[in-house]
Structure formats: structure tokens, C-alpha cells
Amino acid sequence: ALAEIRTLTLTYALAGADCIDVAADPAAIAAAKSGLDAAERIAKADQRSGYRRPWLMVSMSAGEDPHFRKAEFDPAICPKDCPRPCEKICPVEAIEFAADFAGVRRDRCYGCGRCLPVCPWGLIAAHSYPTPIDAVAQQVLSQVDALEIHTHVGEHAAFKDLWQTLQPWVGNLQIISISCPDGEGLINYLKDLQQIMKVPESAPGKDLKASAIALKTKSHHVIWQTDGRP
Numbered sequence: 001a002l003a004e005i006r007t008l009t010l011t012y013a014l015a016g017a018d019c020i021d022v023a024a025d026p027a028a029i030a031a032a033k034s035g036l037d038a039a040e041r042i043a044k045a046d047q048r049s050g051y052r053r054p055w056l057m058v059s060m061s062a063g064e065d066p067h068f069r070k071a072e073f074d075p076a077i078c079p080k081d082c083p084r085p086c087e088k089i090c091p092v093e094a095i096e097f098a099a100d101f102a103g104v105r106r107d108r109c110y111g112c113g114r115c116l117p118v119c120p121w122g123l124i125a126a127h128s129y130p131t132p133i134d135a136v137a138q139q140v141l142s143q144v145d146a147l148e149i150h151t152h153v154g155e156h157a158a159f160k161d162l163w164q165t166l167q168p169w170v171g172n173l174q175i176i177s178i179s180c181p182d183g184e185g186l187i188n189y190l191k192d193l194q195q196i197m198k199v200p201e202s203a204p205g206k207d208l209k210a211s212a213i214a215l216k217t218k219s220h221h222v223i224w225q226t227d228g229r230p
Contacts, residue, residue, distance in 0.1 A: 002031040009035030014042060017054045019175065021148055024058040024140045032056055033143070055174055057146035060166075061128075063158035069111035069126040071095070075102035078123060086115040086124060141169035148177040148225070153189045160196050177223040190224060197222065 009020055009032040020036075022028045036053060043051035075097065078084075087095045094108035095115060116124050141147065147170065151159050170176060178193060180186065 002027055005031040006035040006038070010039045010042075013039035013054050018052075019055040019057050019146055021057040021059055021146075024060050026139055026143075029056070029058065029140065029143050055145035056143075057148055057175070057177070058140055058144050059148045059150060060162065062149055062151040062162045063155035069113075069128045070106050070109045071104050071111070071113075071115050071124055071126055073103065073119070073124040079121065082120060085118040085120070089114045089118050137165055138169060141166065141173070145173060146175040146177070147173055148179055150179045151193070152180065153183050153185045156189075156192060156196075159193060163196055175221050175223060177225050179225040182226055186226060190226075 005022060005028055009022075012020055013036055020032060022032045033056065036056065040051075040053055071094070073086075078097075084095075084097060087097060090109075091112065091114065092108045092110065094105045096102060096105065111126060113126060116126060147166070149159070149162065176197075178190070180190065
């Protein structure tokens with residue numbers, strides 16, 4: 001999986017991506033940075049005058065978020081005659097029934113959810129595993145250029161706790177993106193987040209409904225991404 005992250009990062013960087021988003025995991029960040037370094041070397045060798053190294057972004061969650069879920073089931077209760085459609089449909093081969101391992105390999109699963117509806121017995125569930133912020137915040141945010149925070153309407157307390165934890169390091173970031181699915185109370189919730197983040201109130205409230213609005217603060221831009229989907 002890490003080799004794929006490196007390869008995809010290299011590919012998208014050379015294709016002209018402005019920002020590349022990976023999990024807030026030190027190993028994933030290292031793989032992505034290796035891909036960015038390789039892309040930069042290739043661009044220099046090819047004398048690409050317009051090449052710009054993409055910003056590296058990490059995603060974190062405030063509260064429960066389907067972006068950070070993993071599939072789970074107990075293989076011991078799976079019927080022996082099951083055709084195992086879950087194993088066949090998994091795009092990253094995270095589900096295995098081998099002699100030395102049976103179940104979901106968490107390091108591969110990225111929570112796409114394809115396996116949930118195909119289980120004939122309804123034995124697969126998805127559980128959220130948000131990033132352990134207090135354990136990795138300093139290590140992660142000191143190595144990247146941008147941050148995306150996933151949230152939902154009503155998650156005020158979780159967002160405030162997360163923001164206070166991240167506060168010492170956000171000043172070095174180029175972009176902070178707030179991803180929140182559309183729904184009832186969205187505008188008021190985003191305005192509340194403005195206050196928590198101390199984003200200037202000069203932004204027209206009606207424009208927050210847009211897919212992405214960039215607001216300049218002291219040290220970075222804030223993007224309101226209101227088209228977030230699982």
C-alpha cells in the first residue's frame with residue numbers, strides 16, 4: 001500500500017496536481033514525500049519550467065466520520081459454504097481467507113463500504129477509527145503543507161477539542177480545508193466554526209453554501225468544502 005501511495009503521488013504531481021491529500025499517518029506521509037521528491041527530480045531532468053511541487057495535505061476528523069472507517073467481521077462465524085463475495089469485491093484485497101490469516105487487513109482497508117451490502121449473512125460492519133490526534137499531531141503537521149478536517153453539523157465540541165489540539169501547528173500551514181456534508185443547519189454550523197477558528201466574519205454568509213470558499217487569515221487560507229461525501 002505504501003508503494004502505491006508513492007507511485008500515485010508521483011503520477012499526480014507530474015500531472016499537475018496542486019495539492020495531494022493522504023491519511024494523517026507518518027508512514028503514508030513518508031511515502032507521499034518520497035513520491036514528491038521523485039517527481040521533482042524527473043521534472044528537473046525533463047526541464048519542465050512550469051513545474052510546481054504540490055502541497056502535501058493530511059486529513060483528520062472531528063467526531064465520527066465515514067471517511068475514517070474500517071470494515072470488520074468475525075471470520076470464525078462465517079458459514080463454510082459462503083461464496084465470499086466480500087473477498088472478490090474488495091478493490092485493495094483487504095479481505096482474506098488464507099491459512100495464516102482470515103478477516104480484514106486494517107492496513108489495506110480504506111472504508112469504501114463495497115463489502116457491506118454483498119455479505120449474504122450481514123456479518124460485516126464498519127467502525128470509525130479517527131486519527132489519534134494527541135499522539136501524532138506534532139509529528140504529522142510539522143511535515144505537511146495543508147490540512148483537511150472532516151466534520152458534521154452539530155459536532156461543535158469535537159471540532160473545538162480538535163482545533164485546540166492542532167492550534168500550535170496550524171500557523172505553518174498553507175491551507176486548511178473544512179469538509180462538511182450539506183444538510184439542515186449547515187450555514188449556522190459553519191459560522192460557529194468560523195468563531196472557533198477565529199476566521200474573519202467579513203465572508204458573506206450566503207456564499208458559504210458554495211462548494212469551496214477561500215478566506216485569507218493571518219497565515220493560511222481556509223477552504224469551506226461543503227460537498228463532502230463518504
